[in-house]
Amino acid sequence: MDTSTLLALDSAHVWHPYGPMPGTVEPLVVESARGMRLTLADGRELIDGMSSWWAAIHGYGHPALDAALREQADKMSHVMFGGLTHEPAVRLASTLAEITPDGLEHVFLCDSGSVSVEVAIKMCLQFWRSLGRDGKRKLLTWRGGYHGDTFHPMSVCDPEGGMHSLWRGVLPEQLFVPAPPSGFDRPAEPEYVRTLTEAIERHAGELAAVIVEPVVQGAGGMRFHNPAYLRLLREVCDANDVLLVFDEIATGFGRSGELFAAEHAGVTPDVLCLGKALTGGYMTMAAALCTPRVADGISRGELPVLA
Incomplete structure (x- = not known):
């Protein structure tokens, strides 16, 4: 043509x-x-x-990836996961459980980063509903964040300015706090620590989860923050019975200098979202990983499946 x-x-x-x-x-x-x-x-x-929107982490046409793609296509291109399984998926899930921060043992595979965030939000909401605490429906996040363009992920993107302002009044209304002060090596600021802590404590009764991009807000302006704020989130969420979600769709697989940005802080979230570099840009696929606590909570519900 x-x-x-x-x-x-x-x-x-x-x-x-x-x-x-x-x-x-x-x-x-x-x-x-x-x-x-x-x-x-x-x-x-x-x-x-742009590395194809940060996905082509190994570059285009990598010989090893090209060969693996051809080999798998010759065996099986795809089969549904309902009631079936296969070695490549099992190997991938077990490898992700091994290399991600300790405690993330269960892997839900999905088809895009936005869907990974959708799944993470559903996990958190269903977890509390299964435990009879249906009032915990809100999410808290930082301003300036980006978590995707499907419905619920848009609700945790900053609604002030930009394209997501179009959906104000339509999307679920979430809770927003200022993003951390910029600077990876900048000491944690006591005033901001108080602001973040008080926001979570004040809304703990209605908060299902806090969701953030750890270490760097990518689409929000490549804003880096001190990993100490991630440790603070883990401590405050634990103290107030709130789940913690890390969106590592952009930062995962070495983008921040560690294999996962959470490792800079030495903490494990309750749910971890992965995508982009997961497939090196060769296909659309993502994953949401969770701890046994989250999976067990969902399994105790009236509908003991991830609906």
Whole structure:
């Protein structure tokens, strides 16, 4: 297909994310990708500094990943997980349980980072409902955060400004506190510690969980914070019977200097969201991991399955 025809069809039919329909900016046409470089239809080469929205952690066309993809496709491309299982999924889940922070033993596989956050929220809400504490329905998070663009994840994205303000009054109303002061090595500020602690204590009776991006708020401006705030969250959540969720969809698998950003603080969340680098950008897949406490709580409910 020649480039002009391709662009005309793109304009007529392809609705690009975060853009109008039809688009107002002509997209670059990519013909191939290798390593960190994209080759365009006009022959130019570009460095993909975005790593395909942080997913292509090993680059494009990695020989080992290409070979694994072909080998698996020759055996089985896909089979439903209802009542069935298979070795690649079992090996992946057991490996994730082994390499993630201690205590995250149960893995729910899903199809995108946003869905991973959806699953995490459902886990937390269903956990409390199963224990007869249905009033714990709210989530608390930091301003400036980003957790995805499906329904419930949008509710824990900052509603002030940006595209999510469109959904004010439609989405569930969650609780927001200021993001931590910027600076990985900046000492924890006592005033902010009090603000965060008091917010959780004040709303503990209605809080199902706190959800944050640990160490760095990615889409919110690459804002790094002291890992001490993560330890504080763990302590305050434990003291007030609130679950803690870490969204490591962007930071997982070495992006922050540790394999997982939670390791900078030495804490384990109750639920961990993974995606993006999980597949190196080769396919869409994500995961929500939880502790035995969360899984056991859900299993005690009237409907003892993850609904």
